[in-house]
Amino acid sequence: MEKEEDSDDTFGGWHPIKDIKDPSLEVLAKFVISEYNKQKNSRLNFETVVSGDELEVAGMKYRLVLNVNDGCNEGTNIYEAEVYVRAWDDYSELIYMKPIN
Structure with a gap:
């Protein structure tokens, strides 16, 4: 049996944001x-969003x-x-922000 490739709907772990725009x-x-x-x-x-990842938790990170x-x-x-968002109660929290250059 061949190993199944990771699909876009796989849960667990960070995934690239599909539409950065x-x-x-x-x-x-x-x-x-x-x-x-x-x-x-x-x-x-x-200025712009360069890239990003998302993680489904009880909400989204x-x-x-x-x-x-x-x-x-x-x-x-x-x-x-990194930011945590719960859409159902309009809650957002900045976890951290730091320069990387």
Whole structure:
């Protein structure tokens, strides 16, 4: 019997986000940056979602790679963030966000 290849509907573990251009990801990324700015007294601005993974739990976890700028330096900075979302009660929580460049 041949080993079955991983399918898109396999549960367990992180999976790449299928549509990185989905407008809801931009909304989520802006939430992440807003929360980070509040926590760190920072002034980062969203530019783009570079890539991301998702994990189905009791809700969803997203691990996003984001291009951001601080409004002062030229160019962008790359950050990784993880956020937890429960759609049924409109709850979102920033788990972490850190620079990776």
